[in-house]
Amino acid sequence: MKGILLFLVLITGVALTGYVSGVDKSVSSDDSVRLATKTVISNLNVAWEITWGPDNWIWFTEQGGSLSKVNPETGERKILLHIPEVYRYRSLGLLGMAVHPDPKKPYVFLDYTYKNGTSILSKLVRYTYTADTLINPVILLNDIPGATGHNGSRVTIAPDGKVMMSTGDAVKGANAQNSGSINGKILRINIDGTIPADNPFPGSPVWSLGHRNAQGLAFGRKGILFSSEHGDAVEDELNVIKKGANYGWPFVEGFCDTEKEQAFCKTTEVTVPVKSWTPVIAPAGIAYYNSSTIPGWRNSLLLVTLKTQSLRVLKLNEAGNEVLSEKTYLDHEFGRLRGVCVSPAGDVYVSTSNRDWNPGEGYPKKEDDRIIKIFPAKAGSTIVTQKKTVKPVLLPGAVIYNNYCTSCHKSDGKGIAGIFPPLKGTSQVLGDKNTLIHIMLKGLSGPITVKGQKYNQEMPAFNFLSNKDISLVASYIRTQFGNKASTVSEAEVSKVRAAKK
Numbered sequence: 001m002k003g004i005l006l007f008l009v010l011i012t013g014v015a016l017t018g019y020v021s022g023v024d025k026s027v028s029s030d031d032s033v034r035l036a037t038k039t040v041i042s043n044l045n046v047a048w049e050i051t052w053g054p055d056n057w058i059w060f061t062e063q064g065g066s067l068s069k070v071n072p073e074t075g076e077r078k079i080l081l082h083i084p085e086v087y088r089y090r091s092l093g094l095l096g097m098a099v100h101p102d103p104k105k106p107y108v109f110l111d112y113t114y115k116n117g118t119s120i121l122s123k124l125v126r127y128t129y130t131a132d133t134l135i136n137p138v139i140l141l142n143d144i145p146g147a148t149g150h151n152g153s154r155v156t157i158a159p160d161g162k163v164m165m166s167t168g169d170a171v172k173g174a175n176a177q178n179s180g181s182i183n184g185k186i187l188r189i190n191i192d193g194t195i196p197a198d199n200p201f202p203g204s205p206v207w208s209l210g211h212r213n214a215q216g217l218a219f220g221r222k223g224i225l226f227s228s229e230h231g232d233a234v235e236d237e238l239n240v241i242k243k244g245a246n247y248g249w250p251f252v253e254g255f256c257d258t259e260k261e262q263a264f265c266k267t268t269e270v271t272v273p274v275k276s277w278t279p280v281i282a283p284a285g286i287a288y289y290n291s292s293t294i295p296g297w298r299n300s301l302l303l304v305t306l307k308t309q310s311l312r313v314l315k316l317n318e319a320g321n322e323v324l325s326e327k328t329y330l331d332h333e334f335g336r337l338r339g340v341c342v343s344p345a346g347d348v349y350v351s352t353s354n355r356d357w358n359p360g361e362g363y364p365k366k367e368d369d370r371i372i373k374i375f376p377a378k379a380g381s382t383i384v385t386q387k388k389t390v391k392p393v394l395l396p397g398a399v400i401y402n403n404y405c406t407s408c409h410k411s412d413g414k415g416i417a418g419i420f421p422p423l424k425g426t427s428q429v430l431g432d433k434n435t436l437i438h439i440m441l442k443g444l445s446g447p448i449t450v451k452g453q454k455y456n457q458e459m460p461a462f463n464f465l466s467n468k469d470i471s472l473v474a475s476y477i478r479t480q481f482g483n484k485a486s487t488v489s490e491a492e493v494s495k496v497r498a499a500k501k
């Protein structure tokens with residue numbers, strides 16, 4: 001059977017780029033079509049943003065600093081621009097891009113990080129496109145403070161023609177609450193870089209505040225703006241962005257539900273997310289879908305994720321401002337997904353991010369990174385149904401480890417040299433239990449040395465986990481990956497938690 005399918009794929013010639021597969025997950029009660037996927041282009045290097053251009057090509061950025069477009073039918077690629085000034089490191093580089101939808105305004109907006117001495121900064125630049133070149137760069141926003149994490153960022157054009165951009169808090173939570181800082185914000189400017197007269201803080205590009213690190217920005221129906229945002233160890237968010245609203249970071253993560261959060265929400269008006277995710281999913285690009293091509297997806301927000309390597313379809317209510325349901329597609333099929341866009345014909349395109357700083361296990365593959373088309377399968381032969389993987393039954397400690405630790409320390413406990421330390425054979429894991437429990441409750445912010453290698457990054461606090469869960473995951477890492485240390489009890493965790501309050 002396998003042989004026949006492969007044969008059909010070959011003879012139909014649909015596999016222009018050598019890859020066709022179906023996504024049988026879409027066949028469910030309210031999905032009316034079977035979907036297939038096809039690689040449009042491969043061998044890219046983190047296609048951060050993809051967008052449907054006015055010329056019916058897909059325009060895309062690559063993190064290292066290139067802007068290209070690809071013909072979605074033939075896979076032909078044209079490189080339009082390379083910006084040598086771009087500073088790529090971890091999640092920094094050439095990030096957001098928006099192409100103005102009005103052909104009479106032939107503008108492309110790009111936002112990227114660069115270095116000035118040792119400072120990391122970002123700028124938003126507008127280029128004018130002609131047939132196949134980009135000319136007249138105009139800097140619209142300059143010297144936006146950056147950092148090696150929490151740096152955003154996305155750019156989109158509002159239905160009223162304004163340019164919207166998200167900025168990260170640059171690892172200083174206080175920036176997000178300070179309306180005088182440009183960090184941790186959604187910004188709004190005119191296409192010439194001037195400040196719209198109706199912005200909430202006169203003379204300031206700030207449109208909303210209290211954001212940690214929004215890496216998705218898109219308009220839905222009736223001019224409703226959505227952002228997707230990375231939480232810390234918990235509470236990734238999808239927000240509906242309103243003029244002048246405060247989204248609570250760093251005091252409120254997700255909803256106003258803990259005691260501390262409720263206290264803050266009593267004195268400050270906080271707008272809570274329309275949806276949040278714990279364990280985190282690492283949400284990236286978003287796009288609004290309202291085509292009848294995939295009827296089940298009409299009036300949905302499409303969200304791609306990095307950590308959970310999937311495409312989420314978030315069905316919206318009639319008003320377009322609430323999420324009614326969530327479905328997951330492409331689950332671990334192509335690795336980390338960074339960007340998503342929709343064509344006027346109602347086909348969906350996603351881009352992978354497997355050559356970034358934190359690749360999933362088994363990635364990058366040689367064809368990475370890719371742009372992949374998702375479309376209604378043609379009747380007949382080319383569907384290859386997705387394999388259903390049987391998930392092994394896991395120890396409770398393994399479940400917690402997979403949910404909260406694997407994305408950084410990896411399932412084999414080997415980490416990523418210089419970024420995420422190993423948990424295999426380290427003195428912090430195998431040594432004094434109280435120190436280990438303390439690390440898990442409070443997190444870490446460098447610098448530390450693990451097995452002779454320096455680390456100077458952030459590890460989130462896991463104090464929201466119960467004593468039991470901490471004891472399970474601590475025991476797990478002390479007995480896995482070839483580690484052979486004693487287990488940790490709930491009582492031991494309880495003691496450390498009480499002592500450090």
Ligand code: HEC
Nearest residue numbers: 404405408421422426428429444445446455456457458459
């Ligand atoms: C977002 C990424 C991230 C997640 C998620 C994460 N860690 Fe870490 N972890 C780090 C980083 C980064 C360091 C080093 C911190 C530094 O440089 O100061 C670290 C350090 C550690 C250390 C001490 C150094 C060592 O390797 O022995 C332990 C132990 C540890 N983590 C355990 C865990 C456990 C258990 C979990 C899950 C409950 C977890 N971490 C989740 C990023 C992470």
